[in-house]
Amino acid sequence: KQEVTQIPAALSVPEGENLVLNCSFTDSAIYNLQWFRQDPGKGLTSLLLIQSSQREQTSGRLNASLDKSSGRSTLYIAASQPGDSATYLCAVQETSGSRLTFGEGTQLTVNP
Amino acid sequence: DGGITQSPKYLFRKEGQNVTLSCEQNLNHDAMYWYRQDPGQGLRLIYYSQIVNDFQKGDIAEGYSVSREKKESFPLTVTSAQKNPTAFYLCASSMAPLAGGPSYNEQFFGPGTRLTVL
Numbered sequence: 431k432q433e434v435t436q437i438p439a440a441l442s443v444p445e446g447e448n449l450v451l452n453c454s455f456t457d458s459a460i461y462n463l464q465w466f467r468q469d470p471g472k473g474l475t476s477l478l479l480i481q482s483s484q485r486e487q488t489s490g491r492l493n494a495s496l497d498k499s500s501g502r503s504t505l506y507i508a509a510s511q512p513g514d515s516a517t518y519l520c521a522v523q524e525t526s527g528s529r530l531t532f533g534e535g536t537q538l539t540v541n542p
Numbered sequence: 543d544g545g546i547t548q549s550p551k552y553l554f555r556k557e558g559q560n561v562t563l564s565c566e567q568n569l570n571h572d573a574m575y576w577y578r579q580d581p582g583q584g585l586r587l588i589y590y591s592q593i594v595n596d597f598q599k600g601d602i603a604e605g606y607s608v609s610r611e612k613k614e615s616f617p618l619t620v621t622s623a624q625k626n627p628t629a630f631y632l633c634a635s636s637m638a639p640l641a642g643g644p645s646y647n648e649q650f651f652g653p654g655t656r657l658t659v660l
Contacts, residue, residue: 434584462647473548473632474585474651519584523647529575529600530649532584 432457434522436533443510444541451505451536453520458501464530465494465505466519474519478505510540545569546652548633553657555620555627563618563655565633572637574616575649578602579630588631591616620657631655 466474478494486495493506521530546567577585587600591610605624633652
């Protein structure tokens, strides 16, 4: 059974710092990996999707990498801003179907 | 605007009642999903549907039921058999798995419904 783990569970940084969020998964036979942002009491906003054949995806200040063989993904946020404060979730989609398996998330606080 | 809508935003249920959560999408997506989120936890899959008139159980389907009579709608009923229904419920949709393209299978989420049992 696929398990997804996110480290750290919470992170607090000063504004302007570059930071890395980690995601690991136990079964490397994935179809893709998706990073989401969730604000308190809100739904999920898709940030980046990496297909299993890709190594990374970039969107603005965000860069996500995927090392399928080692079961790891990282989300890099450059020049963090207070507006980046949210919970970040990663999820993997397995080859056999379209369901997502989620990690528990990293709660990020960027202090002004 | 294209997107996913969920209603109501907040829902209160008395013991023994069934309640239905609405999910509608106008993205022309074939697949729709229901997830449950508990405080400090990731999302867990309740039910999903890849095509009209067909759906499959997820990891925690007990005490829930769904229907998929129309492509744009996927309502979730929380029955009295669900012992601990207080949670945040999220609906999502995506293109069908075989649709092709670099971003297919990307899931898009609605704003959620918070259900509380009184």
